[in-house]
Amino acid sequence: MNIEIKDLHFTYPGGVEALRNISLNIKSGEQVAIIGQNGAGKTTLVKHLNGLLLPTRGQVLIGDWDTIKYSVAKLATRVGYVFQNPDEQLFSKNVGMEVAFGPRNLGFSGEQVQALVQDALAMTELSDKTQTNPYDLSPTWRKMVALASVIAMDTPIVIFDEPTTGQDALSITRIAQAIKALRERGKTVITITHDIDFCAENFERVIALAQGSVLLDGKTNDVLRQDSILATTYVDPPQLTRLAKRLGFKNTVRNQEQFLAELRITYTL
Amino acid sequence: MAIVNLQNVTYKYPLTHMPVLQNISLQINEGEFVAVVGPNGAGKSTLCYTLAGFVPHFFKGELSGSVEVAGMESSQSTLDEWVLNVGLAFQNPFNQISGAKYTVFEELAFGLENIGVPRDEMKARVTNAMDLTGISDLANRSPYSLSGGQQQRVALTSILVMQPKVLVLDEPTSQMDPIGTREVFGVIRKMAEQGMTVILVEHKVEWIAQFADRVIALKDGQLFLDGTPSEVLTSPLLEESGFGISRYTAVARKAHGLGLWKTDRLPVTLEEAVEGFSLTPSPSLRSASQHPQGNGERQP
Numbered sequence: 001m002n003i004e005i006k007d008l009h010f011t012y013p014g015g016v017e018a019l020r021n022i023s024l025n026i027k028s029g030e031q032v033a034i035i036g037q038n039g040a041g042k043t044t045l046v047k048h049l050n051g052l053l054l055p056t057r058g059q060v061l062i063g064d065w066d067t068i069k070y071s072v073a074k075l076a077t078r079v080g081y082v083f084q085n086p087d088e089q090l091f092s093k094n095v096g097m098e099v100a101f102g103p104r105n106l107g108f109s110g111e112q113v114q115a116l117v118q119d120a121l122a123m124t125e126l127s128d129k130t131q132t133n134p135y136d137l138s139p140t141w142r143k144m145v146a147l148a149s150v151i152a153m154d155t156p157i158v159i160f161d162e163p164t165t166g167q168d169a170l171s172i173t174r175i176a177q178a179i180k181a182l183r184e185r186g187k188t189v190i191t192i193t194h195d196i197d198f199c200a201e202n203f204e205r206v207i208a209l210a211q212g213s214v215l216l217d218g219k220t221n222d223v224l225r226q227d228s229i230l231a232t233t234y235v236d237p238p239q240l241t242r243l244a245k246r247l248g249f250k251n252t253v254r255n256q257e258q259f260l261a262e263l264r265i266t267y268t269l
Numbered sequence: 270m271a272i273v274n275l276q277n278v279t280y281k282y283p284l285t286h287m288p289v290l291q292n293i294s295l296q297i298n299e300g301e302f303v304a305v306v307g308p309n310g311a312g313k314s315t316l317c318y319t320l321a322g323f324v325p326h327f328f329k330g331e332l333s334g335s336v337e338v339a340g341m342e343s344s345q346s347t348l349d350e351w352v353l354n355v356g357l358a359f360q361n362p363f364n365q366i367s368g369a370k371y372t373v374f375e376e377l378a379f380g381l382e383n384i385g386v387p388r389d390e391m392k393a394r395v396t397n398a399m400d401l402t403g404i405s406d407l408a409n410r411s412p413y414s415l416s417g418g419q420q421q422r423v424a425l426t427s428i429l430v431m432q433p434k435v436l437v438l439d440e441p442t443s444q445m446d447p448i449g450t451r452e453v454f455g456v457i458r459k460m461a462e463q464g465m466t467v468i469l470v471e472h473k474v475e476w477i478a479q480f481a482d483r484v485i486a487l488k489d490g491q492l493f494l495d496g497t498p499s500e501v502l503t504s505p506l507l508e509e510s511g512f513g514i515s516r517y518t519a520v521a522r523k524a525h526g527l528g529l530w531k532t533d534r535l536p537v538t539l540e541e542a543v544e545g546f547s548l549t550p551s552p553s554l555r556s557a558s559q560h561p562q563g564n565g566e567r568q569p
Contacts, residue, residue: 037446037447037448038416038418038445038446038449039416084417138309138310139309140309140310165443165444166309166360166440166443167309168308168309168472168511168512168513169308169511169512169513169514170308170309170511171309172513194445194446194447197516234446234447234448235446235447236447238516239475239515239516239517239539240516240517240520242539243516243517243520243539243542243543243546246539246543247543247546247547256516256519256520256523259520260520260523260524260527260529263524263527263529263546264527264529267529
């Protein structure tokens with residue numbers, strides 16, 4: 001299911017112009033990271049994808065649906081949204097019920113709900129915690145519950161808002177694996193992140209926002225090598241990208257594999 | 270001289286089965302800047318609570334061993350005596366905001382009101398602290414109308430304004446973008462340079478490597494590494510614990526295995542990595558090392 005954003009402008013009721021002149025196409029099954037400093041408009045932009053916000057001007061199409069013509073509840077069948085703070089979306093008395101809530105509300109049959117819940121719990125490594133109250137889990141695991149509860153809704157498009165905040169390396173790896181599993185199922189994944197290394201290692205396309213507009217949009221390596229443009233939205237390129245550049249490597253790198261490959265080439269000259 | 274002295278500290282929250290801190294002994298000297306690292310669930314925040322007196326005075330539970338800060342023993346002091354020596358900025362700033370004040374300025378004065386600081390001095394201290402952390406423009410905003418990053422700055426400022434001897438910070442920049450992080454680390458460094466003892470829980474290892482005098486690592490409630498930033502942050506044990514090490518360290522370790530990293534000392538920061546990789550003979554690397562500052566690279 002494609003996403004088409006046409007000349008989107010959005011002004012908050014107080015008069016703050018948060019988005020200006022945004023046009024983007026995101027194809028079915030793409031994995032996109034959205035980066036940019038605090039206040040750049042990242043969250044405002046993704047809230048347009050499930051109708052939480054409606055354009056002041058311009059148009060947002062989710063497949064053939066214009067968000068202005070469909071309710072948030074209806075759009076929830078196409079777009080799942082994991083909030084930045086899991087505590088804002090968890091309320092059930094155990095993990096199993098929490099994760100089942102979404103698909104049940106979308107009208108899946110009992111059997112389907114059960115299958116979706118099991119699948120989502122496996123993907124987030126929560127299968128042994130179904131009977132636990134989400135609030136008895138550490139914040140790390142509450143985040144995984146929030147992810148699972150949206151993944152279980154089986155929407156073609158999934159949005160993650162800052163999934164790695166406060167997570168350690170093991171948990172970040174777990175989140176990266178869940179995103180990979182979604183990719184393999186053909187889902188579109190859109191992730192807002194400040195964690196530029198995570199962005200470099202897990203996404204093929206990067207959109208950088210600055211002051212409500214699209215600053216850069218392209219393949220990850222092409223975007224991340226633009227260090228002087230990224231600096232205007234206070235984003236530092238990933239650690240290995242910076243190191244490779246300082247060492248004078250010919251190609252831009254974004255992960256350890258690419259770095260070591262370039263290192264070998266450099267040393268065999 | 271040790272300003273913090275923990276001896277065989279073991280602690281269990283009221284409703285947990287296992288101790289969250291196990292037999293921790295730790296001395297920290299006055300003016301030292303100590304970073305605390307470790308995977309999620311290692312006991313880092315509980316250690317902060319213990320240093321700040323919330324354990325056991327607020328959380329109750331079972332504490333054994335001795336916790337001494339600035340010559341006072343925790344079990345023999347009350348929380349209101351303790352807060353004069355130790356300030357803690359919480360991991361989640363939302364939990365720290367009093368809820369009793371309408372503006373950021375009043376929120377920052379709250380602690381000072383409670384210890385009876387005269388009105389004029391209170392205003393001066395709040396104004397100075399806001400200036401230091403760059404939040405003067407938020408003075409009349411409601412603490413609850415702020416972004417996560419702004420709330421973190423307010424939480425930090427509300428501790429600085431109390432001028433504690435020991436500053437305990439639990440991931441003070443977790444909700445900030447890189448520019449906010451850089452600014453807040455600038456403030457923390459200033460505090461350390463003025464002689465304040467700083468204990469900082471942090472995941473951003475490049476920053477730790479540049480600022481801390483010493484790093485300790487926790488896992489499963491136990492202190493398992495204690496040394497210089499370079500020793501601890503490049504230790505294979507730290508990586509095994511599940512804590513996210515620097516990409517520079519990880520990639521240099523792999524390069525070392527391939528014979529492409531020539532020294533035994535692994536890097537933590539960009540500069541150390543550039544320096545290390547420049548030691549091996551190679552045409553293109555030699556030209557890179559001749560211009561180490563050549564491209565206007567920002568820190569870190």
